[in-house]
Amino acid sequence: MIEWVKQLNKAFGPSFVWLICLIYFTQGFRSFVWTAVSYQLKDNLKLSPSASQFVSSIAFFPWSIKPLYGILSDCIPIKGRKRIPYLVIATLLSLVPWPMLGIDSNLRSSQWHLTVLLTVHNLGSAMADVVVDAMIAEAVRSERASFAGDLQSISWLSMAVGGIWGSLLGGYALTNLQIDKIFLLFSVLPAIQLLSCGLVGENSADSKVSHESANSSNSHPGNGNGNILDEDNILLKKSSASATRRKRSQKNSNKRASMRTKSLIPEKGSSLISSWFHSLKTATYSLLRAFRQPIIMRPMAWFFLAQITVPNLSTVMFYYQTEVLNLDASFLGTARVVGWLGLMLGTFTYNRYLKTMKLRKILLWAHVGLSLLTLLDVILVSRLNLAYGVSDKIMIVFGSALSDAVNQFKLMPFLILSGQLCPPGIEGTLFALFMSINNLGSTLGSFVGAGLASILNLSSGSFDNLSLGIAIQVLCTFIPIAFLFLIPKEATGISA
Numbered sequence: 001m002i003e004w005v006k007q008l009n010k011a012f013g014p015s016f017v018w019l020i021c022l023i024y025f026t027q028g029f030r031s032f033v034w035t036a037v038s039y040q041l042k043d044n045l046k047l048s049p050s051a052s053q054f055v056s057s058i059a060f061f062p063w064s065i066k067p068l069y070g071i072l073s074d075c076i077p078i079k080g081r082k083r084i085p086y087l088v089i090a091t092l093l094s095l096v097p098w099p100m101l102g103i104d105s106n107l108r109s110s111q112w113h114l115t116v117l118l119t120v121h122n123l124g125s126a127m128a129d130v131v132v133d134a135m136i137a138e139a140v141r142s143e144r145a146s147f148a149g150d151l152q153s154i155s156w157l158s159m160a161v162g163g164i165w166g167s168l169l170g171g172y173a174l175t176n177l178q179i180d181k182i183f184l185l186f187s188v189l190p191a192i193q194l195l196s197c198g199l200v201g202e203n204s205a206d207s208k209v210s211h212e213s214a215n216s217s218n219s220h221p222g223n224g225n226g227n228i229l230d231e232d233n234i235l236l237k238k239s240s241a242s243a244t245r246r247k248r249s250q251k252n253s254n255k256r257a258s259m260r261t262k263s264l265i266p267e268k269g270s271s272l273i274s275s276w277f278h279s280l281k282t283a284t285y286s287l288l289r290a291f292r293q294p295i296i297m298r299p300m301a302w303f304f305l306a307q308i309t310v311p312n313l314s315t316v317m318f319y320y321q322t323e324v325l326n327l328d329a330s331f332l333g334t335a336r337v338v339g340w341l342g343l344m345l346g347t348f349t350y351n352r353y354l355k356t357m358k359l360r361k362i363l364l365w366a367h368v369g370l371s372l373l374t375l376l377d378v379i380l381v382s383r384l385n386l387a388y389g390v391s392d393k394i395m396i397v398f399g400s401a402l403s404d405a406v407n408q409f410k411l412m413p414f415l416i417l418s419g420q421l422c423p424p425g426i427e428g429t430l431f432a433l434f435m436s437i438n439n440l441g442s443t444l445g446s447f448v449g450a451g452l453a454s455i456l457n458l459s460s461g462s463f464d465n466l467s468l469g470i471a472i473q474v475l476c477t478f479i480p481i482a483f484l485f486l487i488p489k490e491a492t493g494i495s496a
Contacts (some may be wrong), residue, residue: 005495015199021158022196023132026189028162031336033186036169036179038318045111048460050453053315057446059118062126064440066432069130075279087131088197093124095190102184126378130432163340171333182219287429299388300437303414306480307441312449316458320466335400346408359413359491362482371477373403377470419484
């Protein structure tokens, strides 16, 4: 492990590897603060499950427009740089909301202000995610391409470690600290990330042009000085009247040169804006043209449908677990840690045993497995588990681990198929679009879940229809199976 990290440090530089690991660790560690946000919405703002899920869905919407950040950073450099300036902006956006929420109780107590600040934070996190992915893609080109898998692996490992520690410490912090202190504590990580951005250098996109311009301008003063020396020798021989005429002529020529320079400035600015607009237009058209191809659109349509057709009732279950089952924050944090471990187990199992299986078959059994695991929630809500001597905590811990593992069987084909379908030249932006489609589907699925909870009158202290809601969720899990014909028939984890 240590030798592996040393090799990466040697290939990319320790500052770059540190920044990548820190960003992904912070992404995973967000579970530390989002546990506190869930309790803030539930206990302090007294929101119903549907209202709380609505706020969360709005706050996570910036993850659904990730290609926009990629196109902006690709086409509009800031001071000649395309990555670090945008990463600084993203880090600031993800940092600023937490000190504000930690210091000002009025902001924490307002649903509107809290929603806006959480959305700003997710905007920064999503933008940082896109920028760092682009930095990784650029770093592994040419002679360092052999390290691509290693860099991706250490990124995912950092996020998993961050998720595990965030879940563990988040539950402990809620038991021992006030929510405002948790918000302030979390702001330390984005602050360190902001400082770390200054450790990584980036070549200017127009450094060559600037270098040539510098050489050109350095040569001009030398010529000018030579002319001055010649003129001094001549002036010694000329009359004062001739010198006066020469000075007057030089002043007039300088004025004309100054006027010409000023007149060129708007043209340069206009040309720069026109170049940016042309780049944005070209990138957008290329993206849309690629996405409209049936081989790309059909699989993405399936993954989108698989998200929106299954209502997400996770917030309702959180309310039920804390109010009816009286589970504390530290246990729920532990359950999330088990979920992260299940995710890692699912990734290992997929890579070890399922890569050669047809994707249609994997997705079919993944949805069947998810429907069976959702039935565990029915058993939990109906209290049948107690009749067989199975405690609520065991049901939740094993249900969380197995659900995350099976969900990974569904996510891995999505990632693999997305990578295989991306045409050369716009891989990064198109992959970001694929992930955005998945995120948008998840957000809309949360809206559907919030709507279902509202229709069934599921609210704090009122869970009479929760079993019915979960039963509807189980039935909806089978809907995407009917559309598996959208997935390429022969596609596997190795080839599409």
